[in-house]
Amino acid sequence: MATLPSADWTKRDDLAQLIGALGTDNARYVGGAVRDTLLGKDIHDIDIATPLLPGEVIDRCRAAGIRTVPTGIDHGTVTAILPDGPVEITTLRQDISTDGRRATVAFAKDWREDAARRDFTINALYAHPETLEISDYFEGLEDLEKGRVRFIGDAAERIREDHLRILRYFRFQARFGDALDDEAVTACRELAQTLKGLSRERVAMELLAILALPEPLPTIALMNELGVLEVILPEARARETECLQQLVQAESREGIAGDPVRRLAALLPPIASVAESVAARLRLSRQQRSRLVCAAERKQADGDNPASLAYYEGLESARDRLLLQGHGIAALAGWETPELPLKGGEIVERGVAKGPQVAKTLQAVERRWVEEGFPDRARVMQLLEEELASP
Structure with a gap:
């Protein structure tokens, strides 16, 4: 025993x-x-x-x-x-x-x-x-x-009992399997379309769990090959699979844990409306939706000023965009969001009437302050004087 x-x-x-x-x-x-x-x-x-x-x-x-x-x-x-x-x-x-x-x-x-x-x-x-x-x-x-992941009894019958077992099979196979079980693979391929009947929350939970694996790419590639990925994430294409591979390599190079939301962004084309649609369909949280959409708006220039990106988009979203573009994130180590050392009331004291012009001036000073790398208050006051002196 x-x-x-x-x-x-x-x-x-x-x-x-x-x-x-x-x-x-x-x-x-x-x-x-x-x-x-x-x-x-x-x-x-x-x-x-x-x-x-x-x-x-x-x-x-x-x-x-x-x-x-x-x-x-x-x-x-x-x-x-x-x-x-x-x-x-x-x-x-x-x-x-x-x-x-x-x-x-x-x-x-x-x-x-x-x-x-x-x-x-x-x-x-x-x-x-x-x-x-x-x-x-x-x-x-x-x-x-x-190292074999095998359904109890007939694989197809077990999947018909609960369609989510298709995705669970891929997750457990990645964690514990050395070789594929032919019966399980056949059943997953033949019954892939049944995943459409599941609640989106259950699908999202398993998909994010798969993407959180240390090496998700072989599993995602197998799901793609068997027609499973196109059922739960039809927006993913071969090019985006390559993007996921590059992201996993970047995470490893930077010595950070793989993030499932960031990896989901890698599987999607960089189009904000597509990210919005996927987030809504998968019933992602507001924070997850925000990160996914922000990642979709990435551009190569993100690497020019990482601190500025983190200030406007938040640290997590900034790291997402930098990594997805192949940039390093060392510049954001220990990053804490600074606070602009200027208040609207101080602009009013300079003779600017309360209203839109105060906000416009404040935004102009803030933009230059960020561009200059968050200088101290003395420099901020100089920037304010320059803005007030401009036409």
């Missing part, structure tokens, strides 16, 4: 308290924490599966002094708020019906039934909280060892 290697997270006192409240027979570690521990990777989230119903989980935790939040109680998920980090506890489930977008589930008592409804074999590994013995119902351990 395979066992989970002893890791720091398995020795947490608060986790032991939670397991004690649920009962060792009523809890199994499952999913990413088990998979990533076996691979020697860092653990960020801990999930527990249990045959207990959500109400009983809440009651047991309350009796043990553990606060819970019903984060997804309709689907059986309760989050335990622990000192060393939250833990999600989900009641065992089985699918009653699916339509490719959502599933109707019923609570179950059988661990294998719960495993059978998961997407990939490597995500269906369960570990006993005390013995750390692993329950592997679908040869997930072998797949993990071989």
Whole structure:
């Protein structure tokens, strides 16, 4: 019987308290924490599966002094708020019906039934909280060892249950796969059009997760080859794929983490209206939309005055545009936005009547101040006198 290697997270006192409240027979570690521990990777989230119903989980935790939040109680998920980090506890489930977008589930008592409804074999590994013995119902351990991402059961059937599994396959393949699974690839190609029926938020979430990968280009190229990319991002073309490659290289050269919104901008033509359309379709946040549109307005001259660009567009957007144009960003290291040492009231004191002329003068001084590299107040006052003396 395979066992989970002893890791720091398995020795947490608060986790032991939670397991004690649920009962060792009523809890199994499952999913990413088990998979990533076996691979020697860092653990960020801990999930527990249990045959207990959500109400009983809440009651047991309350009796043990553990606060819970019903984060997804309709689907059986309760989050335990622990000192060393939250833990999600989900009641065992089985699918009653699916339509490719959502599933109707019923609570179950059988661990294998719960495993059978998961997407990939490597995500269906369960570990006993005390013995750390692993329950592997679908040869997930072998797949993990071989670097193989494989659907549980028939790949096409699993995708028809939830179309988002197409994008999840590409993300997990990039992270854990050494070789492509032919059945999975065929199913993704044949069912690519089903992605059109998904909510744009779900598509955006997975697309940005793929673009956040350390090396997203091979995955994006495969998605393009299989006809998946054109379904979720028809604006992307071969030229933009080359732009993504150059951006990834620039990020590496500058020693900064890859940013998914910046990389999404690289996949789009530099046209503001296109960026607006994509941001709206993917239901991106206001900040993400702003960055995407600003990146689309990039021009080669961005590298002439990086500080000026950062002042007018913001640091993050300035870095986006510089990197997308192949410029360095060293000039913006430690950048903090300076404040113009001049107020409108001071212009009024010089005899300018309140109104549009004050704003016009202030803007003219500010423009020259930025062009000169943000000189001190003494120089700003000289600039003001020069503007006031001009016709």
